Amino acid sequence: MQITITDVHKRYGDVVALGGPSFEIPSGSTYGVLGTNGAGKTTLFELLVGHDRPDEGRIDVGGIDVAEAGHRVRERVAFLPEHAGFPPAMTGREVLDVHARIRGLSARDERIDEALETVGLSEAADRAVSGYSNGMGRRLGLASTLLSEPPVLVLDEPTAGLDPRGVATFHEVIERIDRETDATVVLSSHVLEEVERLCDEVAILEDGRLRAAGPVDELRAAAGDGVTVEIRPAGADDGAKRTRERLLESVQALGEVTETDETIAVVCDREDALSLCSTLDSALIDRFEVREPGLEAAFHDALATAGRTREDDGGGDAAEPRTEVRA
Numbered sequence: 001m002q003i004t005i006t007d008v009h010k011r012y013g014d015v016v017a018l019g020g021p022s023f024e025i026p027s028g029s030t031y032g033v034l035g036t037n038g039a040g041k042t043t044l045f046e047l048l049v050g051h052d053r054p055d056e057g058r059i060d061v062g063g064i065d066v067a068e069a070g071h072r073v074r075e076r077v078a079f080l081p082e083h084a085g086f087p088p089a090m091t092g093r094e095v096l097d098v099h100a101r102i103r104g105l106s107a108r109d110e111r112i113d114e115a116l117e118t119v120g121l122s123e124a125a126d127r128a129v130s131g132y133s134n135g136m137g138r139r140l141g142l143a144s145t146l147l148s149e150p151p152v153l154v155l156d157e158p159t160a161g162l163d164p165r166g167v168a169t170f171h172e173v174i175e176r177i178d179r180e181t182d183a184t185v186v187l188s189s190h191v192l193e194e195v196e197r198l199c200d201e202v203a204i205l206e207d208g209r210l211r212a213a214g215p216v217d218e219l220r221a222a223a224g225d226g227v228t229v230e231i232r233p234a235g236a237d238d239g240a241k242r243t244r245e246r247l248l249e250s251v252q253a254l255g256e257v258t259e260t261d262e263t264i265a266v267v268c269d270r271e272d273a274l275s276l277c278s279t280l281d282s283a284l285i286d287r288f289e290v291r292e293p294g295l296e297a298a299f300h301d302a303l304a305t306a307g308r309t310r311e312d313d314g315g316g317d318a319a320e321p322r323t324e325v326r327a
């Protein structure tokens, strides 16, 4: 079922959560929505599943306007929110039974058994949810979305906080849905390797604006052949701050830099990566890794391009998307 997002605006007080992104999600695709923290991904999903209405613009799912569709949206779209909670005293099976009844589904027992089996919760089905791990809770949430075999599944950061086994289970289920059904799956994630593995196409949001959208392969190609250098600075004591500062000084001129508590990453030319490798003081580094061009490069390229355009425009409004591959 195709989804069309057209010039959608949403404000919360002074905060512009969505500033007019427009893009299409092809029917039957697995589609990734990427973005920095606060980019507007969850807001977009809340509008897409009909929990809230846009201030302006429109979202169509299979040709119907979500804001006007009322309960008909629930027949088309199932949603796994980022933080799904369940009554702790109920068993997993009871939770699914309630969800199946609310949706007026027939053949409930069969559907519930199948959904539990799909997410690997059959054995734990009759245990109270209070005894479930975080990963089991996420899988129960996924089972709930699968109950009605909806044409559209919207999954908000489905693998956040899961251990590697839980992540692998989610990947397998999403890949099976992609292979065996016509469902359109829309998911958000901060893990670009995951998106690259699962998704056919992506949209990249920043500050509520669309920075790029299109097939993963085309975005990768458009980003050129820059590599990602990831450095883990050495030391954990007082010298660590100075070490990090020195490393940042060395990489800042090379390209877009992103930092986490543990790492510094820069997307740059291969030649710059080589000379960095040979000139950096090895005493400053615990680990130095070079990754081949991927979605990560496309992501940073989209954000950096938007940033440069903003500067050229004198710091005004956010830029129009540059890497708009799909019309």
Ligand SMILES: Nc1ncnc2c1ncn2[C@@H]1O[C@H](COP(=O)(O)OP(=O)(O)OP(=O)(O)O)[C@@H](O)[C@H]1O
Pocket: 012, 015, 016, 017, 035, 036, 037, 038, 039, 040, 041, 042, 043, 044
């Ligand atoms: N109910 C709300 N009230 C006020 N501000 C909100 C509300 N929901 C979202 N926002 C703001 O809107 C912006 C977009 O938030 P949103 O949760 O959609 O981003 P996100 O891309 O999902 O972020 P993250 O990756 O951190 O989950 C943020 O600045 C956020 O603080």
